[in-house]
Amino acid sequence: MNQQIRQLSLDVANKIAAGEVVERPASVVKELVENAIDAGATRIEISCTAGGKEKIQVTDNGHGIRAAEAALAWERHATSKISDTKDLFCIRTLGFRGEALPSIAAVSDVQMLTRHHSEEMGTYLELRAGRVVAQRPQMCPVGTTITVNNLFYNTPARYKFLKSTASERRYIIDLVSHLALSNHQVAFRLVMDDEQVLFAQGTGKLSDAVLAVYGAEVASKMLPVEHRLGPYGMSGLIGRPEIARGNRSFQSLFVNGRFVQDSLIRAAVEKAYRELLPVKRFPVVVLNLTVPPDMVDVNVHPAKAEVRFKDESQIFRLVIGGIQRVFQEQQLIRPFELAPYQPPPKPSSPAQRAMDYGASTGGYVMRDKNPIIEEKPVEIPKTPEPAGTPGDLTVVGQLWDTYILIADRETLWLIDQHAAAERIHYDKLKAQWARSLEAGLARQALVVPIPLDPPLAQGELIREQLERLGRLGFVVEPFGQASFLVREIPVALEMLRSSPKDVEAIIEELVQEIQEEDWENRALASIACRAALKANYQLERREMLSLVQRLKETANPYTCPHGRPVLLELSRKEVEKNFARR
Ligand code: ADP
């Protein structure tokens, strides 16, 4: 019981540190590629087997490592990039901790072949579980090749936590895509299981990297952005609103060339686009912020995807300002004169907020002339209503093509037609789902299958989720190397059968949601949203009444599946009080 305090052995210490730096194969790729970039490489080749679980190899043509330092590089806190703490506050290289190589070596078998540009002869080095087991001179070109075999073979608990090969592949593809976008002067080749999945030529032009990563369609719809604010700068490419996606996976943000997942920048981007995109559509952007090294802290986490800015409000203004200037130049933002009428001042009551939401869904436009609610013969109830439900409903009318006004003797209701339709569809889909968990939603075969040609990472995501997509009613088949064919779609989304773009968009939204917790409800809500009648659509009285009748039959007529309100109530009492009749 009475344990003595002991220093951990180097082996154990390294394995613990490895847990911080090396979470999965993609983290190994990240560290090796960043080292290659720091070494000034202009060509980097990455090859992986079995999602990197069996083998990861990175070859670069950087400056290489001197024979005398080859073994040292694999020791803890050995780095050529900083020498004292003062450097820590001014980091210009990607690596700086001197932790990556020893951490990787601690949990795998490693071989390295490297030659420094100033030396004639290269070095071959082999490590097992962090210890050098072979070292000898060997001829090779200038540069470095590191091969990592059997990752986590000696830490079974870690190995067990790896995801499927398909998921690990996707992490690597995502990562290399980001690296290629942020280092467009470097040529990248990514080979997975002997198949080339990405090749960026490293022309130095961001648009070429975007073409390699996202494909021609996206690349042709990107607008350059270049903006400065005080000591800060932002440059990159931003997507026209029409290529917005169903999820955020097409947003690549960098700070001083380093990939970041930063909610501040993301919020600024989305705010800048807000007017131009319907809800649940996310812009495509590739943005690099240049921030003086002493104004940003990258030392937040070993995986280094987080940063902290000294002046957040300036960063926010920089991003919004830059993007909106492009929109103005491109005249994507309508000039103010087009909207001469000022709406009356808004009380900021919950009621008003609910209305604001409805108005903001105005971005959806109906393609089809038929409203997307079922034509159910309207039965005006002859029998008395059960207690608590409104009887003798009168349709007062439709307000702003978006809200249904309905009243009985005591109450006036304003119903958001989209939210109501969404609730109705959602309940129906849920019932279907509960009835047949295995088979999933009712499907309808397409006479002409819809081809999908998604960018790489997106394709991987789809490939991984074919089964769940099938249960949601989308039968998707791999077609060739990177394409798919959609053969069946859910009956609920029948009206999308002749609009491939919308089918692609909803699939994109779904594959994202499938990753998340509570995916079933989220996915059903998304399908319900697509299936539902939109705002800004004129309804006939008959249709309004039918919608209201069916809303009454749902489990919860008060909120849509996303939790937003469906209806507002105004009692006769309140009205009379406001007119000073009471
Ligand atoms: P860090 O990158 O934080 O310095 P690493 O453990 O990743 O720490 O690497 C240790 C050192 O090994 C680096 O500082 C660098 O000098 C050297 N090194 C690693 N990879 C390469 C490479 N591909 N080319 C040249 N030198 C490298």
Ligand code: MG
């Ligand atoms: Mg490094």
